[in-house]
Amino acid sequence: MPKIVDCVIGFNEIDMLMVRVAELTNVVDAFVVVESSKTHTGAAKPILLRDAVAELRDAGYDILHYLIDDMPGSFGSARELGWIVENLQRNCILRPLSLMGLPDDAIIMVSDIDEIPRAECVKQLPALLDNPRNIAIFEMVMKKYFVNNETISHFNNLPWLGTVACQYGLLKNIMPQGARIGDPISPRSGCLNLGYDRELYSYERRVPNGGWHFSSMGGMEALALKMQSIVERTRDNTEAVAKPTRFGKHNHRGFRESNAEVVAKFLAEHTPELKNVNSPTLKDVAELDIPDVLKTSPRQFDFLFYFTEAIDENSAPIDELPPIEKLAYPGPLLNYAPNSIERIRGHMSLAGKNVLLVGYSEAQAQSLMEQEHIASAKRLALWEDHIDAQGSAFPVIIGDICGRTSFDDSSFDAVVFMSVWEHMHDIEGACRESARLTKNGGVVFTEFGPVWTGATGHHLYLDGGNPALDFTQRQLPSHMHLLYDRETIARYLSDHRGIHPHHADRAVEFIFDSDNINRQPAPAYFKAAQHFRPIVTEDYVSPVRSDILRHLRARWPQIDRFDLDGGAWAFAVDKPS
Incomplete structure (x- = not known):
């Protein structure tokens, strides 16, 4: 069986990395995380994923962190620079791969870190990629803001073409960004059902029900930070989230009471019909289509959910302090001079x-x-x-x-x-x-x-x-x-x-x-x-x-x-x- 390597580009999504590793650890042979010292808008950023990768490696996982510190500082317009930086970060996946001694028939998965393939679907890759020209494309469900968000607003719950996979020999020729978009003259659409997605070519093998794209997870501040950092930001959406509120505490009673107006406005705009999940228990989340680790550890990842009944932070069960x-x-004090x-x-x-x-x-x-x-x-x-x-x-x-x-x-x-x-x-x-x-x-x-x-x-x-x-x-x-x-x-x-x-x-x-x-x-x-x-x-x-x-x-x-x-x-x- 060919070796399978899961490669991602990331920004600050430590918890998404933990969910990803838990979902895929039994079906891939190694993980690669590529992080940049700059955001896609050119601003300097702290190196946030390196320590998380080191923890996972110490715990026995085969995982590699690669830092890009040579991003361009200027190139035409700011928006043009943003796309160059994003595409360069994805293409830099080849740098750490070149150090791993992989054969050309090794299978390489390329994703954004919040695009998490379903483990059962990853098992299909050797058969789908038996031809070295083939590219597998995972059709995922888009989940915005909260993993239990069942609304259809803001592209939520639409199919999303995210993770791609191909043999290493092909990837070296077409580059990770080329694998991501396909034909540069007629690139694949990411979000489907919008009326402009094209038919897949004969060498493009779709993987239906292939996983999840967890976008802007964690509520209001997570959305704000993303909009200030990614290339797709606009003047309007940056100003709309210029005053972010507490990341991850939208389920807590104290936060709900002190930020009731902000929470109500956010829900009305982004998630008007949230599915009722009343408390962070196994019973409430067991039926959701989400990675197993979120079902078995909902309290650990409670900020990824929206619970209709607020958690009393003074009495809510949490892991016992060690x-x-x-x-x-x-760890070392980063950026200090x-x-x-x-x-x-x-x-x-x-x-x-x-x-x-x-x-x-x-x-x-x-x-x-x-x-x-x-x-x-x-x-x-x-x-x-x-x-x-x-x-x-x-x-x-x-x-x-x-x-x-x-x-x-x-x-x-x-x-x-x-x-x-x-x-x-x-x-x-x-x-x-x-x-x-x-x-x-x-x-x-x-x-x-x-x-x-x-x-x-x-x-x-x-x-x-x-x-x-x-x-x-x-x-x-x-x-x-x-x-x-x-x-x-x-x-x-x-x-x-x-x-x-x-x-x-x-x-x-x-x-x-x-x-x-x-x-x-x-x-x-x-x-x-x-x-x-x-x-x-x-x-x-x-x-x-x-x-x-x-x-x-x-x-x-x-x-x-x-x-x-x-x-x-x-x-x-x-x-x-």
């Missing part, structure tokens, strides 16, 4: 500018002045004995940037923060005051972290050499401060990390009671940034393991993101003329 010592340590200003110098310049520095010691200010050729600078400190107030080389002003300082309007060309946003009691207030102090067309730059809802959530504790008391070393269980109570954390530090109980108690006090971290969730930072026009935003992210993410979503349904650890953001200040 012992704290079983949690993984945070030690010298963030140097990294974004191509987008902004401080040379010759009059700058207000917030969070800078005298030595740090001197270094920045020389490095960036700043003309003049003042430092702002909270009180006279503060470390940022020491030294005499620069004028030091005492004040709180979260309120009104003593400076006049438009006093500076730029306001630069270093490692202070995470400490501020009012980030939005600091942004308002920064906008007041900065001239029209000026710049506000901030580097910050850790964010409270990130993997570590807090700063250095007592002993910089002890990884059990130094949160910057990332050697503590991921998100433990959001998942476990004080007693559990103290007991873990004492029993499993060798910390004296007295110091373990002090560590817990620092985590939850110290006043040098603001404990603001990720949405607070994004909300504050709305006072400015973005120039460049580099998010420092630490992807969250899917099992940890499920517990975080259940316990903190109001929080949008748990992967943001910090960032280096630069903004322009636009004032009315």
Whole structure:
């Protein structure tokens, strides 16, 4: 029997990858995931699928992740670039395949990651592809927004020609994009029953009832993110979802009550006749035509459903939390660079500018002045004995940037923060005051972290050499401060990390009671940034393991993101003329 390799291009669909692997693991020999460092609209994106692939590989699956980091930056119009980027990402599937030593008769499946073939249909491929010129085309059912969406609006429940498969020898000649669309003069239509789909050619073998295309799964925010990232976006549909709501929590009572109007509007527009599935139980989903893993684990994937009866997040059954010592340590901090200003110098310049520095010691200010050729600078400190107030080389002003300082309007060309946003009691207030102090067309730059809802959530504790008391070393269980109570954390530090109980108690006090971290969730930072026009935003992210993410979503349904650890953001200040 020929080897079968399942190849996908993906964006951020970690849960779709998990569903896919569960459905196909017994019928394919290997998986390949191709991810790009840019969206199809050319924007930089964090690498979100790599860690999920690594987890699956560690669990014994034969799966390979390939990162494309050479996408074109400009090519004609933005829309033209988008199609080039999407097609290039699909054609790059050949790169990892070339490293696998495959024979020409190996069967290669090519899909978007949310196009999931039915396992029973994959078994038909050796017979369908006995001729090396043949291409198998999976006819799938389109499912939009929720897997139990039985409406026919927005192309939902129409047949969709998605996954294609052919022999490796043919794929090398026609390229994955060629296999996807068929004849370039008369390409296959993706969505059928719209009146312009053509008959298949003799070498094109249709696989009926071949699987599912789960598009824009997860509700409102998932749709918003997709529309901001894919090539098919338009001005209208981007604006329509410019204010996304909570991803994945549309089934939770707290979300329903606080977002009732938004939910009602979304359902009325996109899913007016949802099939009634009243609660996340096996009984309710067993009759749905969905992958088996969604039937057996509906609570794990509850954000893919729409349940007519809201879940009470305080009493809904969830997987039992594992012992704290079983949690993984945070992964590497992605996108982080030690010298963030140097990294974004191509987008902004401080040379010759009059700058207000917030969070800078005298030595740090001197270094920045020389490095960036700043003309003049003042430092702002909270009180006279503060470390940022020491030294005499620069004028030091005492004040709180979260309120009104003593400076006049438009006093500076730029306001630069270093490692202070995470400490501020009012980030939005600091942004308002920064906008007041900065001239029209000026710049506000901030580097910050850790964010409270990130993997570590807090700063250095007592002993910089002890990884059990130094949160910057990332050697503590991921998100433990959001998942476990004080007693559990103290007991873990004492029993499993060798910390004296007295110091373990002090560590817990620092985590939850110290006043040098603001404990603001990720949405607070994004909300504050709305006072400015973005120039460049580099998010420092630490992807969250899917099992940890499920517990975080259940316990903190109001929080949008748990992967943001910090960032280096630069903004322009636009004032009315």
